[in-house]
Structures are given as structure tokens and as C-alpha cells.
Amino acid sequence: AAGVIQSPRHLIKEKRETATLKCYPIPRHDTVYWYQQGPGQDPQFLISFYEKMQSDKGSIPDRFSAQQFSDYHSELNMSSLELGDSALYFCASSLGPMGRGTYEQYFGPGTRLTVT
């Protein structure tokens, strides 16, 4: 079965550069979630989208932005990168919110971002 796809799997950037992470949800999934897991840290929820609209917002820095496109893939844009942004970024997808069916999240393998 198709799974959540994240690209790239690894990314190295320098301070103050920008980065774009991509997430391709499981086919027919219309909800995407982004999580950040720093070294030695627990995963932190960043932001989620349902039907191309932001549905929930967590601890996402102002330097980051995200959007979901008409094909339901999502991109996390990160500007003015800092050393502390080095982390594993997980994307997850689900089929709709409560009331429309199941809403289990399926996680991608993550993108490891290293800021030097």
C-alpha cells in the first residue's frame, strides 16, 4: 500500500538559508500534519491542514510557513534557518476530520534537516 512520502530525506543548509520540505500524503487523504523532532527532543506538533486550509497550529516559528495544495501535498517553508532548526521533520496524513470517517494519522519517514 502507498505510504506518506517525504522529500528530500536528508537536507543540509547553512544558517540564514531557506529550505522547503515536501510531503505527499497517502492517496485520498486530505489532511496533513507536520512535526519537528530535535536531537534528544520529543516530537513537537507544528501545523496541520485540512482541505487546503490550516486546521490547527502548534509551536511553529514565525520564520516557518506551510501550505497544502490542490493535490493535497504540503510544503513546509523554512526561512532564515538557525542552527536550532536542525531536526527530523515528520509529516503525517489522515482521511478527514472526525465525523467524516477515520482520522488515523499515517506517518512518513521524515526529512532530516541539518543546519550548519
Next chain:
Amino acid sequence: AQSVAQPEDQVNVAEGNPLTVKCTYSVSGNPYLFWYVQYPNRGLQFLLKYITGDNLVKGSYGFEAEFNKSQTSFHLKKPSALVSDSALYFCAVRDMDNNDMRFGAGTRLTVKP
């Protein structure tokens, strides 16, 4: 590579009864174990974690989990379930040697009045 399994897709309990959500794991090194809860259309919320020490870990909202090394399990428990506990629960494991983290597929808990 580490992995985690949640053998039950769904768990149904009556309000006031004890609940258990099962999780087993596999790691090459020492495990670092987590439980997260997800309410509809929300991101994951941290419940509790185990690193070392007492095998019984207490977390948020009255939940606890028991680490069993011989059975490689980390089951989530609560003595008396509430209707508001109905949600999706994820178990996760991080291998302390390589720091990568893996999530289980999730278990839907339904607590009926």
C-alpha cells in the same frame, strides 16, 4: 532499526472501567518509549514517556504505562476510563543509540457512557 506495533486497531470500554492500550516494540539498543494522544483534527499531544527507572510511568490525564523489558511491551493504562478519553493513541519508540523515532499505527479508543 527500531519498530513498534499496536496490535489492536480499536479498543472499546465502558466509562468507569479500566482500559489498556497495547504496544510492543523492537530496538537494538535501549528504548526510549512514548505515548501520544490525538483528538479529532488535532496534532499529537504528549502523554508520557519512559527512559529509565521505575517501570510504571505516570502521565497526563490519569494515564500510566508499564514498561516490561522481558515482554518488550509498553502498554498504556488508566484505572477508570472517561468518555472524554475517546481518541486515537499512538505508541512510539526511539532507539537511544541512533535517535531515530518510529510511531505505531495507532489504536482508536472508544469509551461509551
